[in-house]
Amino acid sequence: MKRIINTIKSPVLVLLLLICVSCNDWLTLEPENKLVKQEFWQSKEDVAAVVAAMYDGYRECSQDLWMWGEIRADMALLNSSTFSGFQQIASGEILPTNSSISWSKFYSAINLANTIMVFSDDVLALDETFEVKTQKAYEAEALFIRAKAYFDLVRIWKEVPLIVEASTADTVKFSVPKSTEEEIIRQIEKDLVKAKTTAWVDEYASQPDMYKGRANIYAMNALLADVYLWSEQYQKCIEVCDEIIQSQRFQLQPANNWFELYYPGNAPESIFEIQFNDALENEENPFNVNVIPAVGTSKVDLSPYAKELFGITDIRQGDPDPRSKYQYTSLTPKTKRTTAERDANMIYYRYADILLIKAEAHAELGQFTEANFYINEIMQRALVPTLNIEPNITIFRNIILSERAREFALEGKRWFDVLRFAKRNNFENKSLIIQMILSGADVKQRPILQSKILDPMSYYLPIPQGELDTNPMLVQNPYYDR
Numbered sequence: 192m193k194r195i196i197n198t199i200k201s202p203v204l205v206l207l208l209l210i211c212v213s214c215n216d217w218l219t220l221e222p223e224n225k226l227v228k229q230e231f232w233q234s235k236e237d238v239a240a241v242v243a244a245m246y247d248g249y250r251e252c253s254q255d256l257w258m259w260g261e262i263r264a265d266m267a268l269l270n271s272s273t274f275s276g277f278q279q280i281a282s283g284e285i286l287p288t289n290s291s292i293s294w295s296k297f298y299s300a301i302n303l304a305n306t307i308m309v310f311s312d313d314v315l316a317l318d319e320t321f322e323v324k325t326q327k328a329y330e331a332e333a334l335f336i337r338a339k340a341y342f343d344l345v346r347i348w349k350e351v352p353l354i355v356e357a358s359t360a361d362t363v364k365f366s367v368p369k370s371t372e373e374e375i376i377r378q379i380e381k382d383l384v385k386a387k388t389t390a391w392v393d394e395y396a397s398q399p400d401m402y403k404g405r406a407n408i409y410a411m412n413a414l415l416a417d418v419y420l421w422s423e424q425y426q427k428c429i430e431v432c433d434e435i436i437q438s439q440r441f442q443l444q445p446a447n448n449w450f451e452l453y454y455p456g457n458a459p460e461s462i463f464e465i466q467f468n469d470a471l472e473n474e475e476n477p478f479n480v481n482v483i484p485a486v487g488t489s490k491v492d493l494s495p496y497a498k499e500l501f502g503i504t505d506i507r508q509g510d511p512d513p514r515s516k517y518q519y520t521s522l523t524p525k526t527k528r529t530t531a532e533r534d535a536n537m538i539y540y541r542y543a544d545i546l547l548i549k550a551e552a553h554a555e556l557g558q559f560t561e562a563n564f565y566i567n568e569i570m571q572r573a574l575v576p577t578l579n580i581e582p583n584i585t586i587f588r589n590i591i592l593s594e595r596a597r598e599f600a601l602e603g604k605r606w607f608d609v610l611r612f613a614k615r616n617n618f619e620n621k622s623l624i625i626q627m628i629l630s631g632a633d634v635k636q637r638p639i640l641q642s643k644i645l646d647p648m649s650y651y652l653p654i655p656q657g658e659l660d661t662n663p664m665l666v667q668n669p670y671y672d673r
Contacts, residue, residue, distance in 0.1 A: 232310040232314055232317075233314065234314065234317070234321070235314060235318050238311045238321070238326070238329055241303060241306060241307055242307060242332060242333070245300060245307060245332075246336070246404075248296070248299050248300035248303050249300040249336050249465070250466075251299070251300070252300065252340070252343070253476070253477075254481070254482060255291075255293075255296065256603060257537070257603040258274075258277050258291075259346075259347050259606065260602075260604055260605060260607055261491075261601065261603055261606060262280060263280065263281055263606050263627065263628060264605035264606040264609060265494055265497075265609075265627045265630050266493065266494050266497040266596065267491045267601060268492040268494050269281055269491060270491065271490040273490060274482075274490065276290055276291025279291075282633060283636065283643075287653040287655060287656040287659065288656045292652050292655050293655055294344060294347075294655065294658070297340045298354070301336075301340050301354060302354070302357060302358055303333075304333040304334070304336045305337065305354065305356055306357040307332075307333040308330055308333050308334070308357070309356070309357040311326050311329055311330060327389035328390060328391050330386075330389065331386035331388075331389045331391070332391075334382040334383065334385060334386035335382075335383065335386055335390075335406035335410060335411055336406065337382060338379045338382045339539075341375050341378065342379055342421075345375050345376065346421070346610065347651065347652055348652050348668070349372050349651040350369040350370065350371055350375075351375070352368065352370065352662075353375050353378060355378065366662050366663060368665065368666070369666060376422050379418055380415070380418060380422075383411050383414060383418070384415075386406075387408055387412070390407055390408040391405065392407060393440070395407070396440075399457035400468075402457070403456075403457040403466075404457070404464065404465065404536075409435055409438065409440060409441070409462050409463075410463035412431045412435050413435060413462045413463060413540035413544065414463075414540065415427075416431045416435075416545060416548050417544075417548065419552075420548050420552055421611055423555070425552040425553075425555050426552075426556070428548065428552040429552050432545050432546075432548055432549040432552070435462070435545050436546075441459060441460060441462060441541075441545075442459050442542060443542055443546075443568065443569075444458050444459065444460040444572070446573070450509075450519070450521065450522050452541065453515075453516040453517070453519075453535060453536075454519065454521065455520075456535070456536040457536070460541045460542045461540075461542075462540040462542065463538075463540045464538040465537040465539065467535065468534050469531050469534040475533045475534055476533060478517070478535075479517050479528075479533045483514050483517040483601070484517075484518070484533065485517065485518055485527070485529070485532055485533040485535070486528065486530050491514065491601070493513070494630070497512075497600065497601075498512075500593075500596055501597060504574050504575060505573050505597060506572075506573055507598060508597075508600075509522070509600070513600035514601060516535070517535045537603070538602060543572075543599075544598075544599070546565045546568050546569055547591060547594060549565050550562045550563075550564075551591050554584060557584070559580065559582040559587060562580075562587055562591075563578065563579070566578065566580070566590060566594060570594070573598075592612055592623075596608070609624060610624060610650060618647045621650075625641070625644055628640065628644050629641060648668055648669055648670035649670045651668060652668070653667060653668050653670075654666075654667050654671075
């Protein structure tokens with residue numbers, strides 16, 4: 192992906208990107224047909240440039256996505272007024288007018304993905320060197336980014352507008368109502384199943400930053416497995432996990448060089464991670480500069496739960512703690528990143544995730560022997576004693592949730608993991624979420640907050656007020672419309 196982003200930087204591309212991503216309100220994007228169709232989409236290089244811009248657009252979501260995955264959970268505590276909007280959310284003070292509540296970056300990436308699917312076909316007729324296989328692979332990447340962005344949106348807001356057409360003319364109707372979570376999940380599944388038929392497979396296997404930083408068939412299966420787990424389609428989840436496992440393209444990083452997952456990154460265990468490279472025009476990860484900085488004081492403290500989570504022999508605590516994933520280049524010897532190395536990649540899927548996703552799906556189907564096997568694979572790599580778990584779904588759920596907390600500590604997954612466990616059987620286990628929210632709230636506010644968060648819709652964010660003001664067809668999350 193780094194290679195693609197730096198391939199083309201033409202004035203036309205810059206103008207296209209300004210049109211696509213500079214507006215605060217994604218619903219007002221109205222690129223002119225002449226610019227988009229006649230002046231830009233002329234060659235395979237143009238298509239490659241927009242594919243790069245699409246990844247760059249999704250990369251812009253990485254810091255916010257980490258925040259949504261951690262700040263309301265029970266492992267990370269923000270300690271800086273720099274992120275006052277997110278601190279208010281973490282403490283349960285959530286208002287639609289909070290400027291930190293915004294989905295515009297996700298929709299900018301979605302619009303670029305939609306644009307690729309509209310216009311890349313046209314280039315086939317104009318550029319005879321543009322191969323159909325490449326065009327279809329680009330289209331598959333666009334479907335993946337769109338699916339990933341919508342999966343993020345569903346887990347954060349639950350119900351959002353579903354846009355599957357590019358904003359390319361002033362004839363498009365921009366006032367769009369929300370779609371249900373079920374409708375969006377169906378679209379995501381449809382997109383990924385289609386994308387798998389034309390996706391890259393092993394074309395970039397010799398170039399780790401391309402192989403791990405672009406969506407190939409393995410990344411699509413990883414996302415699909417995550418979606419199936421969320422939507423409780425457990426047998427389908429197991430089947431796509433098996434496609435990854437049986438490819439033999441991935442393996443758990445051995446304990447003795449486990450930290451190579453994070454530096455230099457793109458390790459054999461990695462399946463998909465958003466790329467940063469400080470050596471390429473200061474391509475820094477803003478999270479690695481602002482939140483858990485490579486140089487300077489971390490804006491994140493560990494919660495008491497996070498401090499208690501790891502055993503002495505558990506390699507995953509990252510010596511001294513999980514923040515090291517973003518701050519160090521080595522743990523043996525301990526070596527901190529420099530001002531020229533503020534470029535930790537954001538890992539979204541790795542092989543350990545697939546094993547624990549599969550374990551969870553097996554457990555939910557009552558297949559406890561299989562679930563126990565995959566849990567123990569993870570524990571063996573972490574150098575902790577394996578378990579012979581009693582065949583009881585409650586026990587398995589607790590162990591899997593704890594293992595995911597250790598394995599993916601401060602990787603932006605914790606809130607989404609607990610929400611997934613809590614929402615089963617019509618939020619039968621919402622006490623998991625309630626305990627987490629209360630742990631981050633001010634002691635004086637807890638009695639009031641406790642009564643409010645009995646409503647499961649409080650676990651999702653409100654629609655930003657600016658979006659409600661510009662789109663009369665949007666209806667606020669009922670929890671916030673009181």
